[in-house]
Amino acid sequence: MSGKLLEELKDAVVVGDVKKAKKLAEQIVNQGIPTNTAIDMLMKAMKTVDERYVRKEYFVIDVASSASAMREAFKVFEPYLEVEPYMVKGKIVIGSLKGNIQGLGKDIVAGTLQSAGFQVVNLGVDVAPEDFVKAAVREKAQIIGVSVSMEETIPYLKDLVDILGREGLRGKIKVIIGGNAVSEKTRKEYSLDAYAVDAQEALRKVKALLS
Numbered sequence: 001m002s003g004k005l006l007e008e009l010k011d012a013v014v015v016g017d018v019k020k021a022k023k024l025a026e027q028i029v030n031q032g033i034p035t036n037t038a039i040d041m042l043m044k045a046m047k048t049v050d051e052r053y054v055r056k057e058y059f060v061i062d063v064a065s066s067a068s069a070m071r072e073a074f075k076v077f078e079p080y081l082e083v084e085p086y087m088v089k090g091k092i093v094i095g096s097l098k099g100n101i102q103g104l105g106k107d108i109v110a111g112t113l114q115s116a117g118f119q120v121v122n123l124g125v126d127v128a129p130e131d132f133v134k135a136a137v138r139e140k141a142q143i144i145g146v147s148v149s150m151e152e153t154i155p156y157l158k159d160l161v162d163i164l165g166r167e168g169l170r171g172k173i174k175v176i177i178g179g180n181a182v183s184e185k186t187r188k189e190y191s192l193d194a195y196a197v198d199a200q201e202a203l204r205k206v207k208a209l210l211s
Contacts (some may be wrong), residue, residue: 002033006041013045016065018072025076035080042070042077042115043203046111050108050199063104070111083131093135094145095123096179105179106147112199113206116153129160134160136173143209145202148179148186157190163184174209178202 005028012021028038049066052058058066094110096103103125114120121139123131132144150156157177164170176194177187187195194209196202 002028004030005031005033006038006136010041010045010048012023013042013066013069013073014048016062016069018065019070021069022076025073029076029080035077038077039074039115039117042099043112046070046108046112046115050105050112053104053108054198060104063108063122067104067107067111070115073117074111076141090142091119091121091139092143092145092206093123093132093139093141094147095127095132095135096125096147096149097153098126098128100147100149100179101125102149103147105149106145109145109147109178109196109199109202112203116203118174118206129156129163132160133167133169133173134165137167137169141173143174143176143206145180145206146175146177148181148189149175151181152183154186155193157186161190161192176202176205176209 005024009021009024009028012024025038030097040108049063053063089203090114094106096106107122108109110120121135121141123135126144132196136144144193146157146160164173174193176196177192178196182195184195194205
């Protein structure tokens, strides 16, 4: 029965059925199914959504619906989450860089990190370099996650690096980038700490940066 509920939860998140995802999450909690097992299923669901988005099988509205369903389910699980020591590693602020108004990939990454037990502050889209730094300092975050989907906005990464340098925060606050407009080459060019091609790799890279 527990396996069936978990699979139904995954399917509900993938198709973006918010009400069903929340109802199934409540049933899972009431039946005493381990919360971390359910969180793992949320991660699998978002990985499926991520893959479909990359393959262009999913569009903006599909990903937004799935992200909403994932968030509603996570809200139900959060009070019962048994956070393992390796998961309590720090806080991440994440956003789409100035000039970028597409935030769906970033939202998937944020949801995946949150589902894995990390504290995530989502700054939204069109975030100026100085606002990333201010938020990281205010939130006492160890990592800044930057999504870049438009090539012409890549130079703003230099501003981010320069501000961190001026504030004496280089090395203290790590920067990970992702998005269609950037690559490992971009990471090297701007001397950043990590690049991730998708949400699952972002999770692995964040764990590595905080280890």
